[in-house]
Amino acid sequence: MNATGSIWRRDRLSWGMYDFANTIYSMNILSLYFAGWLVIDLGYQDIHYSIAHSVSMLLVALIMPALGYLSDHSLSGRRRYLMIFTVGSIVALIAMSLLPPSIIVVVLILFCLSNFFYEGGMVFYNAMLDDISESDNVGKISGMGVSLGYLGSVVGMILVLPFVTGDLFGLNISFITGSGKSGAFLPTAILFGLFSIPIFLFVKEKRKPIKTASDGSLKNAYRSVLKSIRSTEKYPGLLRFLIADFFFEDAIATVIIFMAIFTEKVLGLGDSDRTLFFIISTLSAMVGAFAFGYLSDRLSPKRVLFGIVTGWIVALLIVALNSSVTVFWLLGPLIGILLGGVWAVSRPLLMELTPPEKLGEFFGLFTLSGRAAAIVGPLVWGVIVYLFSSSSGMNKFIAELIQADSSEAEKIPYRLAILSLALMMMVGLWIFRKVPDAKDKILRGQL
Numbered sequence: 001m002n003a004t005g006s007i008w009r010r011d012r013l014s015w016g017m018y019d020f021a022n023t024i025y026s027m028n029i030l031s032l033y034f035a036g037w038l039v040i041d042l043g044y045q046d047i048h049y050s051i052a053h054s055v056s057m058l059l060v061a062l063i064m065p066a067l068g069y070l071s072d073h074s075l076s077g078r079r080r081y082l083m084i085f086t087v088g089s090i091v092a093l094i095a096m097s098l099l100p101p102s103i104i105v106v107v108l109i110l111f112c113l114s115n116f117f118y119e120g121g122m123v124f125y126n127a128m129l130d131d132i133s134e135s136d137n138v139g140k141i142s143g144m145g146v147s148l149g150y151l152g153s154v155v156g157m158i159l160v161l162p163f164v165t166g167d168l169f170g171l172n173i174s175f176i177t178g179s180g181k182s183g184a185f186l187p188t189a190i191l192f193g194l195f196s197i198p199i200f201l202f203v204k205e206k207r208k209p210i211k212t213a214s215d216g217s218l219k220n221a222y223r224s225v226l227k228s229i230r231s232t233e234k235y236p237g238l239l240r241f242l243i244a245d246f247f248f249e250d251a252i253a254t255v256i257i258f259m260a261i262f263t264e265k266v267l268g269l270g271d272s273d274r275t276l277f278f279i280i281s282t283l284s285a286m287v288g289a290f291a292f293g294y295l296s297d298r299l300s301p302k303r304v305l306f307g308i309v310t311g312w313i314v315a316l317l318i319v320a321l322n323s324s325v326t327v328f329w330l331l332g333p334l335i336g337i338l339l340g341g342v343w344a345v346s347r348p349l350l351m352e353l354t355p356p357e358k359l360g361e362f363f364g365l366f367t368l369s370g371r372a373a374a375i376v377g378p379l380v381w382g383v384i385v386y387l388f389s390s391s392s393g394m395n396k397f398i399a400e401l402i403q404a405d406s407s408e409a410e411k412i413p414y415r416l417a418i419l420s421l422a423l424m425m426m427v428g429l430w431i432f433r434k435v436p437d438a439k440d441k442i443l444r445g446q447l
Contacts, residue, residue: 007137007140007141007144008144009132010202011131011132011202011203011204012132012133012141012144013144013148013198014198014199014201014202014203015125015128015129015131015132015141015145015199015203016141016144016145016147016148016149017148017195017196017198017199018082018125018145018195018196018198018199019125019145019146019148019149019152020148020149020151020152020155020195021152021191021192021193021194021195021196022086022118022121022122022125022149022152022192022196023149023150023152023153023156024152024153024155024156024160024188024191024192024195025089025093025118025156025188025189025192026118026153026256027152027153027156027157027278027282028156028157028160028184028188029093029114029115029184029185029188030053030115030256030257031256031257031259031260031278032157032181032184032260032274032275032278033164033181033182033184033185033260034049034111034181034185035049035257035258035260035261036181036260036261036264037180037181037182038104039261040261040264040265041180041181041182042101042104044104045382045385045386046258046261046381046382046385046386047379047382047383047385047386048108048382049257049378049382050378050379050381050382050383051379051382052108052111052112053111053112053115053257053374053378054374054375054376054378054379055112056111056112056113056115056116056119057115057119057372057374057375058375059112059116059120060116060119060120060374061372061375063120064119064120064123065365066222067081067120067123068123068124068127068362068363068365069220071123071124071127072127072358077205078124078125078127078128078131078205079124079128079199079200079203079205081121081124082121082124082125082128082199082200083200085117085118085120085121085124086117086121086192086193086196087193088113088114088116088117089114089115089116089117089118089121089192090114090189090192090193092110092111092113092114092117093110093114093185093186093188093189093192094185094186094189095110096110096111096114096185097182097185097186097189098186101182119374123363123366125199126347126363126366127363128199128203128205129141129142129145129347129351130206130351130356131203131204131205131206132203136297137297138297138347138348138351139293139294139295139296139297139301139344139345139348140293140294140297141293142293142343142344142345142347142348143289143290143291143292143293143294143296143344144289144290144293146285146286146289146293146340146343146344147285147286147287147289147290147340147344149289149343150282150283150285150286150289150336150340151282151286152195153278153282153285154279154282154283155191156188156191157275157278157279157282158279159187159191160184160187160188160191161271161272161275162176163176163179163183163184163186163187164179164180164181164183164184164271165271165272181271229365235353235354235355236353236436237353237434237435237436238350238353238354238362240431240432240434240435241349241350241353241432241435242365242366242369243369243431244428244429244431244432244435245346245366245369245370245373245428246369246370246372246373246428247373247424247425247427247428247429247431248309248312248342248373248424248425248428248432249369249370249373249374249377250373250374250376250377250380250421250424250428251312251316251377251421251422251424251425251428252312252339252342253370253373253374253377253378254374254377254378254380254381254417254421255316255335255339255421256339257378257381258378258381258417260274260278261414262414262418263277263328265410265411265414266411266414266415267325267328268325269325277329277332280329280332280333280336281332281333281335281336281339282336283333283336284332284333284334284335284336284337284340285336285337285339285340286340287336287337287340288336288337288338288339288340288341288344289340289341289343289344290340290344291337291341292304292308292340292341292344292345293344293345293348296344296345296348296349297348300437301345301346301348301349301352302349302435302436302437303437304341304345305341305342305345305346305349305432306429306432306433308338308341308342308345309342309425309428309429309432310429311334311338312338312342312425313422313425313426313429315331315334315335315338316418316419316421316422316425317419317422318331319331319335319418320415320416320418320419320422321415323408346366349435350362350363350366353435353436377421377424380417380420381417381420381421384413384416384417384420385413385414385417386413387413388412388413388416389413390406390409390410390412390413395409395412395413396409398412399412
């Protein structure tokens with residue numbers, strides 16, 4: 001055992017358990033059920049969900065960089081902020097679960113708040129990686145957290161599915177009545193809260209210097225964030241990475257949000273089959289997180305992330321052009337592996353480009369990049385699906401061009417939306433290629 005200790009140390013495991021908790025929310029609310037409930041069950045357009053989600057992401061993009069700065073300059077630190085945001089997300093989700101769909105505007109507002117608090121909390125959680133890791137194991141610990149997150153997704157899907165369907169893959173559960181997709185909301189909130197507890201009990205933050213009282217003012221926080229954006233040339237490759245990450249996150253966040261609708265609209269998968277598909281993909285993501293986290297320590301985060309994004313582009317092109325359900329099932333594990341790899345490697349790469357005393361602030365900028373992408377990506381998806389809907393002239397033109405029947409014509413907007421995500425990835429990879437590789441510099445004696 002080396003001096004840094006096991007990645008399964010209690011504080012590190014407790015940190016990783018927050019990933020276990022919050023991905024229960026991400027999978028059940030963002031990926032599986034809320035969008036499907038709104039679009040498929042209630043009959044609203046994809047663009048309605050796109051707008052609701054994008055508003056929450058806009059709030060995150062505007063607010064979280066400054067709060068990341070404040071968490072860096074607060075004696076109570078990141079853990080207190082994380083607790084506030086976790087409770088906020090859970091309370092809003094519980095309130096959302098208790099309201100009837102007839103007041104959909106209020107439900108959507110609560111969804112915006114719940115998702116804002118969920119996404120915003122990730123700024124403080126990611127920055128706390130520095131509190132429980134060392135330079136030689138940050139990739140492994142990040143990968144461990146992501147892997148536990150995907151395990152949480154699987155556990156969450158299994159535990160929540162009976163509240164949706166009334167059974168568990170055909171096994172009747174007599175004391176649970178399925179309530180449809182909206183039945184997932186309340187149990188998800190409970191599970192999110194329950195598995196979040198360890199991080200607040202067992203993770204202690206490193207002591208950090210607090211220079212002056214003015215460091216903790218909101219005005220100074222925004223001033224510092226703007227200064228950091230303007231002066232990113234002091235940290236070579238940071239701005240380029242954040243811009244590239246915008247395009248990566250643009251595609252990935254949109255996949256996470258709309259894949260459930262895609263699998264039902266294009267492939268015809270029901271709730272149970274779709275849950276099984278996500279379970280297989282998620283278990284694969286656990287493997288990908290561990291494997292790519294390990295590789296990022298051995299090779300370099302930059303090299304590994306370049307390969308991961310290349311794999312994403314290939315996978316998205318196949319998904320967009322494929323008509324076989326069997327091929328899609330085979331792609332599930334690959335997509336999962338690549339998804340786990342992105343989360344495991346991005347955090348160490350940002351830490352490699354960022355001074356330790358500014359981690360909260362720059363993870364706030366990282367969130368600004370990613371959440372700005374989460375505004376744009378879903379809106380692009382919603383607009384494409386709306387413009388190329390089966391009743392539009394553009395849809396009819398494409399259908400005639402490729403000689404598609406009426407059932408295939410209905411799938412055209414979703415295939416075009418997936419192609420747009422592959423294009424976003426390509427743009428991001430082109431920008432990312434010139435991000436400096438710190439490990440290369442070390443090997444060449446430049447650092």
